[in-house]
Amino acid sequence: MKSVVTTVVTAADAAGRFPSQNDLEAVQGNIQRAAARLEAAEKLASGMDKVVREAGDACFKKYPYLKQQGEAGSTQTKVDKCYRDLGHYMRLVNYCLVVGGTGPLDEWGIAGAREVYRTLNLPTAAYVEALTYTRDRACSPRDMSPQALNELKSYLDYAINSLS
Amino acid sequence: MLDAFSRAVISADSKNAAIGSGELAALRNYVSQGNQRLDAVNAITSNASCIVSDAVTGMICENTGLIQAGGNCYPNRRMAACLRDGEIVLRYISYALLAGDASVLDDRCLNGLKETYIALGVPLQSAARAVGIMKASSTAHINETNTSGTNPDETRFRKMETVKGDCSALVSEAASYFDRVASALA
Numbered sequence: 108m109k110s111v112v113t114t115v116v117t118a119a120d121a122a123g124r125f126p127s128q129n130d131l132e133a134v135q136g137n138i139q140r141a142a143a144r145l146e147a148a149e150k151l152a153s154g155m156d157k158v159v160r161e162a163g164d165a166c167f168k169k170y171p172y173l174k175q176q177g178e179a180g181s182t183q184t185k186v187d188k189c190y191r192d193l194g195h196y197m198r199l200v201n202y203c204l205v206v207g208g209t210g211p212l213d214e215w216g217i218a219g220a221r222e223v224y225r226t227l228n229l230p231t232a233a234y235v236e237a238l239t240y241t242r243d244r245a246c247s248p249r250d251m252s253p254q255a256l257n258e259l260k261s262y263l264d265y266a267i268n269s270l271s
Numbered sequence: 272m273l274d275a276f277s278r279a280v281i282s283a284d285s286k287n288a289a290i291g292s293g294e295l296a297a298l299r300n301y302v303s304q305g306n307q308r309l310d311a312v313n314a315i316t317s318n319a320s321c322i323v324s325d326a327v328t329g330m331i332c333e334n335t336g337l338i339q340a341g342g343n344c345y346p347n348r349r350m351a352a353c354l355r356d357g358e359i360v361l362r363y364i365s366y367a368l369l370a371g372d373a374s375v376l377d378d379r380c381l382n383g384l385k386e387t388y389i390a391l392g393v394p395l396q397s398a399a400r401a402v403g404i405m406k407a408s409s410t411a412h413i414n415e416t417n418t419s420g421t422n423p424d425e426t427r428f429r430k431m432e433t434v435k436g437d438c439s440a441l442v443s444e445a446a447s448y449f450d451r452v453a454s455a456l457a
Contacts, residue, residue, distance in 0.1 A: 108277035125316035138305035152289040201289040202280040
C-alpha cells in the first residue's frame with residue numbers, strides 16, 4: 108500500500124542504505140500534516156450513513172430518469188446497490204485520509220472501475236453527481252476544521268476526476 | 272509493504288468498515304510520538320556500524336571457535352559476510368521501526384532467512400546471539416542509557432543528546448522487532 112513511509116522505505120531499500128536524514132524529514136512532514144487528515148477521517152466515519160444517504164438522494168434527484176423502467180435504478184434492489192457503492196467510495200476516501208495517499212482509491216476503487224461500469228451499463232455521471240454533492244455540501248467549521256476539509260475535498264476530487 | 276496507517280486500512284477493509292475513532296486513537300499515538308520515533312530511527316542508523324561491529328565482536332568473544340580455522344567467521348571473507356548480514360538485519364529493523372509495522376522486515380528480510388542460513392551452514396544460534404547483542408545496544412541507544420562499558424578510553428562511545436523523554440513504548444517496539452528476527456532464526 109503506497110504511502111509516504113512505504114515510498115521512502117522502498118527507495119532506501121532499493122539503494123541498500125539506512126533511512127537518511129532526508130527520508131526522516133519526508134516522514135516528519137507527513138506526520139505533521141497527519142492531524143488534519145485523521146480529523147477528516149474521523150468526522151467522515153462518524154457521519155458516514157448520513158453522508159451516503161444524502162449523496163445518493165442528490166444523485167436520484169438530479170437524474171430522476173434513473174428510476175424508470177430499464178434504467179440503472181429501476182428496482183429497489185438496484186437503488187440499494189447504488190447507495191452501497193457510494194458507501195464504498197466514502198469508505199475508500201476514509202482510508203485514503205488515514206494512509207495519507209491515494210493508494211486505497213487507486214487499488215480498490217479506480218482500477219477496473221471503468222470496465223465494470225461499461226459492462227454493467229452504469230452511468231458514471233450519477234456517481235460524479237453524488238460525490239460532487241458531498242464535496243460541496245461539506246463545510247467548515249460546521250463539519251470539520253478548514254485543513255481537514257481541504258484534505259477531504261482533495262480525495263473526493265480525486266475520485267470525481269477518475270470517474271469523469 | 273505496510274506501515275502503521277495502511278495496516279489499519281487493511282484490517283478495516285476486511286471488516287468492510289470505515290476507520291473510526293477507536294482505530295484512530297492508536298494512529299494519533301503514532302503521530303504524537305512521531306519525532307520520538309524519528310529520533311529512535313536516527314539513533315540506530317547513526318550508530319549502525321558501531322552496533323553491528325560490537326554485536327559481531329561480542330558473538331565471537333563468547334565463541335572464539337568462530338574465528339579459528341574451520342569456524343564460520345574464518346577467513347576474512349566470511350567475517351565480512353557476517354558483518355554485512357548484521358547490517359542488513361539492522362537496516363530492515365530500522366525500516367520496520369520507521370514504518371511502525373513489521374511487514375517490511377518479514378517480507379524482505381526474514382522470509383526464507385533461516386532456510387538460507389541452514390543451506391549455507393551458518394550457525395543459527397550464533398546469528399541469533401549477534402541479533403540479541405544488537406537489540407541490547409540499539410535499545411540502549413534509543414533510550415540513551417548506553418555506557419562506555421568496561422573500557423574508559425572507548426573512543427566510539429557517544430550519546431545522541433536528544434531531548435530526554437519517556438521512550439519506553441518505542442524501546443519495547445524496537446525490541447519486539449529484534450525478537451522477531453531471533454524467533455525467525457530459532
